[in-house]
Amino acid sequence: MEHKPQDRVGAQVAELGTRMVQQAEPLADALVDRIRAAVPVYRTDAAVSAEELRRTCLDNIHFVFGSIGRVPALNSPESRENGRQRARAGVPLTAVMEAYRVAARFLWEQLADTAARSAVPAEVTVRAASEMWLVLDTYTQHMAEGYREEITAQLLSREQERSALLEALLEGRLAEADLWDAADVLRIPARGPYVVIAARVPDIGRHALPQAEAALRGIGAASAWRLLHDVEVGVARLPGSGSGSDSRSEARSGSGVGLALDRLAEVLGSDSGARVGVSPPYDDLRETASALRLARIALRGAFDGRRVTLFDRDPLAVVAAVGTPEVMRHIARSVLVALDRLSPERRSLLLSTFGAWLDSGGSADQAAGLLFCHPNTVRHRLRRLEEHTGRSLADPRGIAELSVAFEIDRRVSRAPRPR
Numbered sequence: 001m002e003h004k005p006q007d008r009v010g011a012q013v014a015e016l017g018t019r020m021v022q023q024a025e026p027l028a029d030a031l032v033d034r035i036r037a038a039v040p041v042y043r044t045d046a047a048v049s050a051e052e053l054r055r056t057c058l059d060n061i062h063f064v065f066g067s068i069g070r071v072p073a074l075n076s077p078e079s080r081e082n083g084r085q086r087a088r089a090g091v092p093l094t095a096v097m098e099a100y101r102v103a104a105r106f107l108w109e110q111l112a113d114t115a116a117r118s119a120v121p122a123e124v125t126v127r128a129a130s131e132m133w134l135v136l137d138t139y140t141q142h143m144a145e146g147y148r149e150e151i152t153a154q155l156l157s158r159e160q161e162r163s164a165l166l167e168a169l170l171e172g173r174l175a176e177a178d179l180w181d182a183a184d185v186l187r188i189p190a191r192g193p194y195v196v197i198a199a200r201v202p203d204i205g206r207h208a209l210p211q212a213e214a215a216l217r218g219i220g221a222a223s224a225w226r227l228l229h230d231v232e233v234g235v236a237r238l239p240g241s242g243s244g245s246d247s248r249s250e251a252r253s254g255s256g257v258g259l260a261l262d263r264l265a266e267v268l269g270s271d272s273g274a275r276v277g278v279s280p281p282y283d284d285l286r287e288t289a290s291a292l293r294l295a296r297i298a299l300r301g302a303f304d305g306r307r308v309t310l311f312d313r314d315p316l317a318v319v320a321a322v323g324t325p326e327v328m329r330h331i332a333r334s335v336l337v338a339l340d341r342l343s344p345e346r347r348s349l350l351l352s353t354f355g356a357w358l359d360s361g362g363s364a365d366q367a368a369g370l371l372f373c374h375p376n377t378v379r380h381r382l383r384r385l386e387e388h389t390g391r392s393l394a395d396p397r398g399i400a401e402l403s404v405a406f407e408i409d410r411r412v413s414r415a416p417r418p419r
Contacts, residue, residue: 012124013131014069019114021065028058031106038102041095048089056082057103063139064107068131076142083146087154093147100140107132161185166226170196170233172289183285186224188237192283193257195264197234198295199274200302201227208232208274215267221260231299232274235288238264238281257281265308275302280312303410328408335405338388350388353381354406362393 020027032054036042042053059078086096111132115125165182168174174182183190199208209225209232216223220239225232238260261281268276277299279291298311301318311318339347353371357378360366364382368375382393391398 009124009127010069012069012120013128016111016115016118016120016124016128017065017068017070019118020111021062023110023114024058024061024065027061027107027110028054031057031061031103034106035099035102039095039099041091042099047091048086060103060139061107064132064135065111067135068128076139079139079142080146080149083143083148084150086143087147087150093144096143096147097140100136100143104133104136104140107136162224163226166224166235169235169285169288170226170292172286174286186235188222188224188235190285192285193238193260193281194283194285194288194291195236195238195261195281196279196288196291196295197223197236197268197276198231198278198292198299199234199268199276200299201230201232202274204229209234209268209276212268215270216264219263219267221264221267231296233292233295235285236264261310261313265310269308274307275299276308277302278308278310301407332405332408335389335391335401336409338390342388350381350385351406351409353378354385354402355410357382358403358406 032050035053035057036050041047059082063076063078083096087093108129111128112125114120115128120128162185165174165185169182169186180190188194197209197212199212201208205227207227212232212234213223213225216234216236221236223234223236225234227233238257240256240260261278265278268278277295277297279295279298282288282291294311297318298309298314301314302309306314309318336351339350342350353367356367356370357364360370364375364378367378371378385402386392386398389402391402393399393402
């Protein structure tokens with residue numbers, strides 16, 4: 001509801017505003033031409049039609065000049081809706097703001113020209129200009145707020161859609177016909193090889209690998225992530241080429257998928273202190289649910305000494321993780337029970353030497369380099385391990401039993417040992 005001007009200058013300002021409103025139709029036409037000439041995105045009807053732009057300009061003129069000299073405009077639902085419409089049309093906010101700047105300059109020119117032709121006193125022109133710029137500022141502010149509200153709603157909607165699709169993928173509920181659309185929404189390639197990553201969260205609702213998506217993108221690995229109550233799960237497309245039934249042999253040979261897995265493990269290991277399990281590579285997104293189960297198993301094989309476990313790369317760790325802790329401790333103790341008679345330091349020394357020997361491919365010379373001791377020292381410690389456990393390192397079965405017990409011991413055997 002309008003109020004009558006409270007003073008003489010206000011009355012003259014309102015009268016000047018009325019004169020501007022009376023020229024609204026030709027002013028709107030001229031303003032459309034000015035905006036289309038100055039802002040490239042408005043030059044065609046692709047984003048905003050000339051008719052829609054003219055309607056907006058006409059509303060703007062009525063909004064600005066209809067209120068000067070009267071009640072200041074403190075709210076503008078029309079401008080807020082206009083901002084939403086421009087966001088829906090995909091017009092960049094910078095282009096919309098430039099159009100508003102062009103309109104502001106044009107309206108000021110027209111106001112000054114009308115005031116001069118009407119011999120309006122300077123104080124009236126100054127006050128009219130002040131109120132006009134105040135209204136324009138309100139109009140622009142609410143337009144920008146409406147634009148950002150729409151962009152936020154769009155982002156939230158897309159993120160909800162992305163989250164729902166990823167959940168369906170992880171649970172194996174995605175139909176084959178939806179796979180291409182899902183890949184597009186998740187922003188990952190529609191063809192593999194893929195891996196599923198499972199990382200233990202520090203607490204419910206907290207990310208385990210907060211920088212993983214950006215870090216993997218840096219090595220060319222697109223990924224999509226979902227936070228569950230116990231783990232943070234990612235589906236990643238490995239960088240580079242190479243997929244199919246020979247991916248495991250490639251990984252073992254250190255080429256193709258194998259090199260990609262190495263890079264992925266390096267990135268995941270440096271992202272945070274979280275324990276991480278990575279599934280074997282696979283090519284069909286419909287296998288994601290199965291891959292998630294394997295990634296969870298691999299995660300159980302991770303420990304502080306080796307935080308990233310690749311399912312195909314560390315089968316002993318996987319074997320050590322698949323059973324219940326009680327069963328695993330029993331297996332380890334049945335093989336290593338005689339070591340309990342040694343001091344904790346001596347026991348640890350023999351087992352760490354055995355681990356270095358395993359990592360060195362059974363080479364005492366290489367293990368010595370890792371342990372900074374003489375090869376004969378390595379051989380002596382290994383003989384002592386054979387004597388205490390009754391397993392021979394010349395016997396494949398003995399090596400297998402010691403290897404499994406060793407992996408179990410350093411992962412799940414944390415209870416105090418009897419002396």
